[in-house]
Amino acid sequence: MRKAGNKAGINDEDLIIALExxxxxxxxxxxxxxxxxxxxxxxxxxxxxxxxxxxxxxxxxxxxxxxxxxxxxxxxxxxxxxxxGTSVDVSFMRFLASILGDDVLHEFTSDEKGDTLTLMNDFEFKKRKICSKDINQGKKQDTNQDTKYVIIRIPASLKELYCKKHPSKANKKEFMLSTPSGQQVKWFRDKMIFEEKLIKCLFDDSxxxxxxxxxxxxxxxxxxxxxxxxxxxxxxxxxxxxxxxxxxxxxxxxxxxxxxxxxxxxxxxxxxxxxxxxxxxxSRHTYGVSTNRPFDRTIHPQSKKVVYNGIEKCKDCFDIHVRMDASLKIGQLQEKRAYTVCEPDQTEITFPIFCSKIKEPTFTTEPGCHNLGKLTLAMPDISKGMDRGANVYMTFGGTEIKVTAVDEHDPNKTVSATIDFLG
Incomplete structure (x- = not known):
């Protein structure tokens, strides 16, 4: 969303993202x-x-x-x-397919995009009016006087496709269609007339x-x-x-x-x-940083073992900063976490930021983990060798997260990034 705003010429400082x-x-x-x-x-x-x-x-x-x-x-x-609401639309199209045939409806929706939109617009209008007094409904003339109806306009192209598959219907102004449950739908000229209860059933699942x-x-x-x-x-x-x-x-x-x-x-x-x-x-998710930890062959899979400076490490470890379901006060800094370089001649340190749909992820490669971005902090001075690192902390502000890394030896060296707070 922020990228879209930037492309539209909106500066970051002028853009506030709201959760719907x-x-x-x-x-x-x-x-x-x-x-x-x-x-x-x-x-x-x-x-x-x-x-x-x-x-x-x-x-x-x-x-x-x-x-x-x-x-x-x-x-x-x-x-x-x-x-x-679109799930009701899907149910309506499935219902039409059940009475017209899958082949007819597939050809109609594939070849007649404009008419498909017109049909769905009329259904959308009727969908919002069902059970209200101004619905386009009528009274059955021959048996049950209390039956209510919903009338939906059908594009001519759909009737042409149907009659092409069923030539016996071609010259009829009106005819009946049977539903899978044995109920009847009247097709009169450019209208289909449904019993209201048939349309109501389309809402049931949603x-x-x-x-x-x-x-x-x-x-x-x-x-x-x-x-x-x-x-x-x-x-x-x-x-x-x-x-x-x-x-x-x-x-x-x-x-x-x-x-x-x-x-x-x-x-x-x-x-x-x-x-x-x-x-x-x-917090809707668990947030953290992908890092390396001392390799423990009793708990870590062999596939995660890497060697840095002669020391065995376990890669892709999910270091949790904020757990799912945690209450987060806006603007409050979360606990700082310390990270060190892996090699004495390393000139920068990178922090991949992840979120997970599970509360206690172990590795950032597990299902449900998603990479949100990364921070890279330059460390050109390698005179301290392995005695170098950074503190990383997260601040939840508004609908976004600010992630900051600070050089442990020079607090003036910082790098920050803003990522979406996914709920």
Whole structure:
């Protein structure tokens, strides 16, 4: 993100990176913290709330506690999954494939990109209106008077492809299609008419995964007293998702702010003006430096053995600076770690920076480890031989980490780098 900003002509000192759910949290706080608001209690000092940012691709969740001075403290590391609104779109396309045929839909989506986009735009509009009063729905004329329908416009190119595969349908203004479960879908001219319950079923998988994950979070001892849920993001505008969450957490206060789909955008502006509103975060990963340690043949694999200056070392060791789930106060220096040169004539020392998805990684080559960058500190004076090294420390500021290396013999010789704080 920072590289993209630099390419766009934005200097580092003019760029602040905001985490999406945090930005949304600030927007909600600004919108709902008026004393006269019925939701004011959600933002009283020492109150705790869960924010669910249900976007198109992902659902991101954070939990905040309001401090006495109005700032926010994170109670649980940012988390979530790919259960956003586009997962419903995928379910819709699979459903169409099941009634039209995989070959028809594949050819349509491959050759008719514009029409595919038009179809999905219409579905997106209807997706947000299901269960609301203004949905484009009708009444069944011959049997069940209470059946509701969802009408979706179908591009002419899709009907042409279908009729090419099924010539008997070519001259018919309307015909019925059968779903795998035996239900009927009417195709009338340029419209498909679905029973509303068929479209609602497309939400089931996404809603279940979101709610199950929220239940797991509320079972944690540190989150059991969270009393409010804030629902934001484009997918949060879906009445189906709203009703599912309200129904699943009837003992919680579920708050859906005005312009929920714009909460991240508007909150990012607020964060830019007051980036210090978030004063404490929970580390989503373990952070550290790749280093060499004395080789111990009883615990270290032979493949990791290297020899420096006649001494056996174990390479790629993950030296932990910050562990996953640790609470990090913004701007607070973490514990310094000392590192030494490996050779007496070494003229620089390099510190590869890593993060890991596990709490106690042993080696930086393990699955889940990711290289974030490196620091290189010049040490041209080799007169002290092996008696040279540097102290390295990390500072978590805002949404980024500043890693600094200081020459142990000359504190004026330093090198720093800023890397993304991945939650």
């Amino acid at each position: 759910p945090e930005a949304a949290s600030l927007y909600c706080m600004r919108q709902l913290c008026e004393p006269k608001s019925e939701n004011f209690t959600a933002f009283k000092p020492r109150s705790k709330y869960m924010l669910v940012d249900a976007g198109g691709g992902t659902v991101d969740i954070i939990v905040h506690e309001v401090q006495d001075d109005g700032t926010l403290r994170e109670l649980h590391k940012a988390n979530g999954g790919d259960w956003g 809603c279940k995964k979101i709610i199950d994950h929220m239940h797991q979070l509320f079972e944690l001892s540190s989150l059991r007293d969270v009393s409010s849920i804030l629902l934001v993001g484009g997918f949060a505008e879906s009445p189906v998702l709203q009703e599912a969450i309200i129904g699943a957490f009837q003992h919680k206060k579920v708050i859906i702010p005005e312009d929920a789909g714009l909460a991240v955008l508007k909150g990012a502006v607020l964060y830019g003006h007051k980036p210090n509103t978030i004063t404490e975060r929970v």
